[in-house]
Every structure is written in C-alpha cells, then in structure tokens.
Amino acid sequence: MLSYLLAVLAACANAASSVLQRKANKDVSSEQNLSWRLIWSLFHRPVWFAGIAAICLGFLLQATALGFGELATVEPILIIELPLTLIVASRVFGNGMRSREWLSAAAMTIGLGGLLFLLSPTAGRNGHVHWYGWVFGIVLNLVLVGLLVLLGRRGSVRGSAGAYRAALLGVAGGSAFGLTAALMKGMTRTFSHGLVDLFTSWEIYGMIAAGLLGVFLVQSALNAGGLIAAQPGLTLSDPVISVLWGVFAFHEEVRGGWYILPEVAAAAIVGGAVIALARSPLLAGAAEET
Numbered sequence: 001m002l003s004y005l006l007a008v009l010a011a012c013a014n015a016a017s018s019v020l021q022r023k024a025n026k027d028v029s030s031e032q033n034l035s036w037r038l039i040w041s042l043f044h045r046p047v048w049f050a051g052i053a054a055i056c057l058g059f060l061l062q063a064t065a066l067g068f069g070e071l072a073t074v075e076p077i078l079i080i081e082l083p084l085t086l087i088v089a090s091r092v093f094g095n096g097m098r099s100r101e102w103l104s105a106a107a108m109t110i111g112l113g114g115l116l117f118l119l120s121p122t123a124g125r126n127g128h129v130h131w132y133g134w135v136f137g138i139v140l141n142l143v144l145v146g147l148l149v150l151l152g153r154r155g156s157v158r159g160s161a162g163a164y165r166a167a168l169l170g171v172a173g174g175s176a177f178g179l180t181a182a183l184m185k186g187m188t189r190t191f192s193h194g195l196v197d198l199f200t201s202w203e204i205y206g207m208i209a210a211g212l213l214g215v216f217l218v219q220s221a222l223n224a225g226g227l228i229a230a231q232p233g234l235t236l237s238d239p240v241i242s243v244l245w246g247v248f249a250f251h252e253e254v255r256g257g258w259y260i261l262p263e264v265a266a267a268a269i270v271g272g273a274v275i276a277l278a279r280s281p282l283l284a285g286a287a288e289e290t
Contacts, residue, residue: 002065002068002069003065003066003068003069003073003074004065004069004073004077006061006062006064006065006068006074007061007062007065007069007073007074007075007077007078008077008080009061010058010059010061010062010065010078011058011077011078011079011080011081011084012084013054013055013057013058013061014054014055014058014078014081014084014085015081015082015084015085015087015088016051016054016088017051017052017054017055017058018051018081018085018088019051019085019088019089019092020047020048020050020051020054021048021051021052021055021218021219021222022089022222023047023051023092024042024045024047024048024051038219038220038223039216039219042219052215055215059180059184059211062074062078062181062184063184063187063188066181066184066185066188067188067191070121070122070123070246070250070252071121071181071182071185071242071243071245071246071250071252072119072121072242072243072246072247072252072254073116073121074181074242075178075181075238075239075242075243075246076112076115076116076239076243076270077112077116078238078239079108079112079235079236079239079270079274080108080109080112081235082108082231082235082274082277082278083101083104083105083108083109083277086101086105086277086280098280100276100280101277101280104273104276104277104280105273105277107269107272107273107276108269108270108273108274108277110269111266111267111268111269111270111273112266112270114262114266114269115263115266115267115270118255118259118262118263118266119254119255119259119263120254120255121246121252121253121254122252122253122254123252128189129186129249129250133249134186134249137182137245137248137249138179138206141175141176141178141179141182141241142179144172144175145172145175145176145179145213145217148168148169148171148172148175149168149169149172149217151168152164152165152168152169152172152224153165162224162229163224163229164229165221165224166221166222166224166229166230167221167229167230167232167233168233169217169218169220169221169224169230170218170221170229170230170231170232170233170234170237171233171234171237172217172221173214173215173217173218173220173221173230173234173237174214174233174234174235174236174237174238174241175237175238175241176210176211176213176214176217177210177211177214177238177241178237178238178239178240178241178242178244178245179210179241179245180207180210180211180214181238181241181242181245182241182242182245182246182249182250183203183204183206183207183210184207185245185246185250186203187201187203187204187207190203190204218230218234221234231274231277231278232274232275232278235274235278236271236274
C-alpha cells in the first residue's frame with residue numbers, strides 16, 4: 001500500500017515539473033532543438049530550475065516506491081501524471097477542465113485500477129539481475145532510444161514535421177525514463193547494504209546518466225512540437241518499458257492465460273484516455289502559452 005501512495009506522490013511531483021518546464025520553454029528558439037544550447041538557454045530561466053527540483057523530488061519518491069513495490073506495479077501508476085498535469089495547467093493558465101477531461105481522467109483511473117488488478121504483479125528476485133541481463137537490456141533499450149532520435153532528426157522542426165519529431169522524441173524520452181526506473185529498482189538492492197555500497201555501485205551512476213538523457217530528450221520534444229504531440233508517447237512508453245524490464249529482467253510475475261484479453265482491454269482504455277487527454281484544449285493552450 002505504501003508503494004501505491006509514494007507512486008501517486010511521485011506522479012504529483014512530475015505533473016508540477018511538467019507545467020513548470022513547459023513554462024520555461026517560452027520563446028526558446030526551435031533551432032536549438034536536440035542541442036545542448038537548449039539546456040544553456042533554459043539555465044537562464046528560474047522557473048526551469050523549479051521544474052527540475054520537482055522532477056528530482058519525483059525521482060526520490062519513485063525510488064522509494066520501487067524499494068517497497070515492483071516495477072510492474074509502481075510505473076503504471078505514474079500514468080496519472082497526465083490528468084494531474086491538466087489539473088495543474090488549468091490553474092496555472094486559467095482554464096477550467098471540461099467534462100471531456102474529467103470523463104477521460106475517470107476512464108484512465110478505472111482502466112489503470114483494472115489493469116493493476118488483472119496483472120497482480122508479484123515480486124521477482126529482490127532486484128538481482130545478472131550482469132549479462134543488464135548488458136543485453138541496456139544495449140537494447142539504448143538502441144531503441146537511438147533509433148527514435150535518428151528518426152526524429154529527419155526533416156524540419158516546423159509544422160507537421162515538428163509534431164512528428166516531438167512525438168518520436170517523447171517516446172524516446174519515456175523509454176529513457178523506463179531504463180532509469182529499471183536502474184533505480186536495481187539500486188534499491190545495493191542501498192539496503194548501506195551508503196558505501198550504494199555510492200560505489202554502478203547502478204546509481206547509470207541511473208543518473210539515463211535520467212539526464214531522458215530530461216534532455218523531453219526538453220527537445222517540448223521544444224520541437226509542443227505538448228499535444230509529445231505527451232502521449234512520453235506518458236505511455238515509460239511504464240511499458242518499465243514493465244518489460246520488470247517481467248523479463250527482474251522476473252516479476254504477472255497473470256497470464258485468460259487474463260490476457262481483459263488486460264489488453266484495460267490497457268487499451270488507458271491508452272485511449274491518454275490520447276484523449278493529450279488532445280485537451282488545456283494542453284493546446286499551454287502549448288501556445290509556452
């Protein structure tokens with residue numbers, strides 16, 4: 001139960017971070033997309049540092065949640081970041097949520113609750129993954145991120161091409177955060193052995209590197225095509241990659257057999273609600289504002 005609460009708090013912190021980072025991208029030239037000049041420009045905006053502080057708090061809450069629960073349980077809960085982002089954006093940008101947003105948020109909540117009930121994840125091998133499992137998984141994960149970035153770099157950053165780039169970079173950023181979550185889960189095992197083992201383990205530095213990569217890709221996605229294009233892939237790819245890590249690397253067990261069909265149906269409800277919320281006029285207004 002504690003892991004559920006911590007995951008919800010992490011989603012709240014991530015939602016606040018999303019709105020703050022979107023405000024920070026105001027008037028930043030799209031020519032700086034996928035360039036470290038973008039981060040340099042954001043360094044001069046105090047609101048961006050507030051957003052980074054919020055995402056760091058979210059990471060800490062997420063790490064603590066993973067210490068008490070499984071990847072396949074904690075990460076899907078973080079999807080509620082999207083409706084929470086809409087609620088925060090409605091306050092920041094002065095637009096109230098309409099019935100469509102509330103209905104989509106309710107559908108997402110019901111679908112997510114049904115999905116977690118149907119999956120019923122159980123613990124794996126206490127965070128232990130063999131070195132070859134880490135190597136294979138990390139290489140595969142980074143290859144996926146690299147391919148998405150290469151595809152996203154093709155073409156212009158304006159108009160529909162900009163939205164296409166934002167969508168691909170959003171998926172790439174979410175995939176990098178999925179890797180971050182897996183390394184975070186592995187880090188919780190070394191943390192139980194003490195601070196010395198924690199800071200001398202490779203997982204914590206790999207987690208930091210993957211997290212920074214994810215932040216950079218998300219900033220580039222927001223800069224390329226705005227919220228509506230970037231948000232669905234970013235929201236959905238993180239838990240999908242995390243669950244795959246949980247099942248195949250950490251050997252977390254989920255229900256199969258006849259449960260698969262209702263699990264797919266519940267996942268489809270969540271996915272549809274994410275897409276509906278991502279097309280909300282609130283996000284469109286936030287994109288114009290930022």
